Amino acid sequence: MPHSVALDPQATTSEDPAEAVMVEPTTSNGDSQDTADGDVAMEDTTEEPTAEKAPTAATHPKKDVKLEDLFADVDSDEEFPSSRPNDVPPMSSPPAILPPFPSDVIAMNASDPEIMRAFYQRLFPWRQLFQWLNHSPTPTNDFAHREFAFTLQNDAYLRYQAFPTHDLLRKDILRLMPSRFEIGPVYTTNPRDRKTLRNSSAFKPLAKELCFDIDLTDYDEIRTCCDKANICKKCWQFMTMAIKVLDVALRDDFGFKHIMWVYSGRRGVHAWVCDKSARAMPDQMRKAIAGYLEVIKGGAQSSKKVNLWRPLHPHLVRSLEILKTHFQEDVLEAQDPWANPERAERLLQLLPDKLLNEALRKKWDSAPGRSSTSKWADIDTVAKSGVSKKLDATALKEAKQDIVLEYTYPRLDIEVSKKLNHLLKSPFVVHPGTGRVCVPIDTRALDEFDPTDVPTVQSLLAEIDAWKGEDGVGVEGVEGQKSVQDWEKTSLKPYVELFRSFVVGLMKDERDVKVKRKHEESIQF
Incomplete structure (x- = not known):
């Protein structure tokens, strides 16, 4: 699939450098022709936004957290206790602006700033995203030194954004209202500080999930039902085949355990291999695995x-x-x-x-x-x-x-898998052309997954408006009832729960490994 091209000598992409600074035209359906479903590896073309400097995670001592407290269900817009350093106050966000009736929401464009603000404020699973990338309930450099890149509404592209907590990431998203954002690697230092280093070579990627990208446009010569960006249930079976083949190979042949498959929002899938051994692999090993799987x-x-x-x-x-x-x-x-x-x-x-x-x-x-x-x-x-x-x-x-x-057999965009410094669209962002959310796919029910049934941002906001609760549970004004999160009122709920379950398993394994290592070190001494 087509991608934008890196101007940064450290960034890599499979594209022609002649296209590096071009802004792709918008098609008649309102979707950009550029990196709608793929990875991004390009230099920022505008100045970085001036977000306030928050203390880095390293300056705060870690607290002992019980494992059972680690996965508490509390997840409101008003607290996020698991990722805010003690001296960073809660950030107030602009109020969500929603049309009064579901029909008005449905009629609006998915990329409308009011729609996007409501989605990011009320539905996006910020806490789970933080825990997924941080691998711990308390802030670490796994998150603080992670690169985020924003595609703004005017097609400006901001790279090397970094945040010590997801509260600050969320605040900047609500302030800038990007049409989407990508996730890059963890660097040796805060990406925002890269230009202040005396030795520029000291700024380099350290870790990133091993990623795979598959797009149905690469099947155009063999599928007969659709072509280009169009998809249906029949040709989606090519994605089902790809997931089945790659998932078993990654697990059985390489021993990976934490593999998350994500619908790209239109015509493809992304795989995030999140095991620590995968995140730490250098480019040479990534290239070898990609070559092993490329047929x-x-x-x-x-x-x-x-x-x-x-x-x-x-x-x-x-x-x-x-x-x-x-x-x-x-x-x-x-x-x-x-x-x-x-x-x-x-x-x-x-x-x-x-x-x-x-x-x-x-x-x-x-x-x-x-x-x-x-x-x-x-x-x-x-x-x-x-x-x-x-x-x-x-x-x-x-x-x-x-x-x-x-x-x-799967048709891989192999360049996405070969380099640490490729960026890939975040799970749960909204595809601007289709309005569909980039949701994780439950591989236990892979044959039942239908991309045309994935909720759109407009339908989700309409579901919030229409939600009345069950027997008064969670209804505002009913005393003694537990509040219900907005995502729980919508068809996004099973996808958030699937993501949460995945993150729980990943963090538990990370914690168990650390406990085992400390135990072994204590025995040695």
């Missing part, structure tokens, strides 16, 4: 995109087993990729025997409209008829395996 290569439509050594690596044998049912149902039947002669010719180009190809072409020309399922079966039928005395059965079998992989 589809080559841009030209006529070129062969799968070229593999035999015997196949166990990862590919496992992938074929995962994908074989999807190939039959979601490719041959649902997409019917070789229905017309032009596309069928592409299939013939991937087969190894010219006489076999000629016999198949003659058969298909004599039966216009023959389905892809039938054409796929014809390959073996015609091969067994003896049309080619020199046909190599092993070569044919391997060619068919390659075809299955070309039409089902």
Whole structure:
């Protein structure tokens, strides 16, 4: 997918430098043509906003926190006790401005500043975002030295923003109202202070989640139902296949545990591998893992995109087993990729025997409209008829395996995974074109996930307006009732709860490792 380009010599991107300072035009649906679904690696083109300097996390002693208190459900707009240093007062934010009726909200544009302000103030899970990136309930440099980048409403792009607490991040978001924001690496020092360092080489990325980016536009040559930014439930199955293949490989082949898959808001998915071992990997290791998982290569439509050594690596044998049912149902039947002669010719180009190809072409020309399922079966039928005395059965079998992989295996934007200093869109931001929230995907119910059912920011705000509570629970003015957070009143609730559960597991493992290390050190001494 297209991305903006880095002007910063430290930042990397897969784009043409000639596009570095260009602002992409806006399409008729109100969506930008630039980095709508992808990573960003570019220099800031405007001055940094003058946010007040807050003390860094390192200046505050850490308090002992009980594990059971770590995951308390209290999460209101008025407190966020887990991430504010003691001497930093609560920050007041502009009041949310909501139209009085749900119908008025639905009619507004997703990028409207009033809509975005209400979303960031009332629905965005700031506390969970902080705990996810901080790996602790109290502030650390994992958060304070983390880079954030803002895309403003006028398309200005601000890089190297950093905040000691999520209260200050939230305040700056509400002040600047960016259309989206990206998350970058943890640096050796506060990114805001990079220009004050005597030795510029001392400012370098230390850690970042291992990320993967997959976009349906890279499947345009094989999907028949949609193209470009358009998607439907049928072509979304390519994303389902990709998640299944990559998730099991990352867990079984590399031992990663904390992997979060996020819908990009329009036509793709992002993976965040959050294990500490993954975050600490240098570029060379990231490139090696990306290369291990990359199978589809080559841009030209006529070129062969799968070229593999035999015997196949166990990862590919496992992938074929995962994908074989999807190939039959979601490719041959649902997409019917070789229905017309032009596309069928592409299939013939991937087969190894010219006489076999000629016999198949003659058969298909004599039966216009023959389905892809039938054409796929014809390959073996015609091969067994003896049309080619020199046909190599092993070569044919391997060619068919390659075809299955070309039409089902994940198509990665590999540059996103190879470098520490790539930025990637934050979970739970709103896609400005579709209005859909970038929600995490529950891999336990992967086949049921439908991107067209993901809530839009307008529908969420309308749900808040329409919410009446259950038997008076959480209704304002009912004495003795526990208050209900705004996100709990909406269809965003299961996604926030999924994110919270993921963060709980990540922080628990981080805490257990620290406790174990301290115990081992105490035994040594």
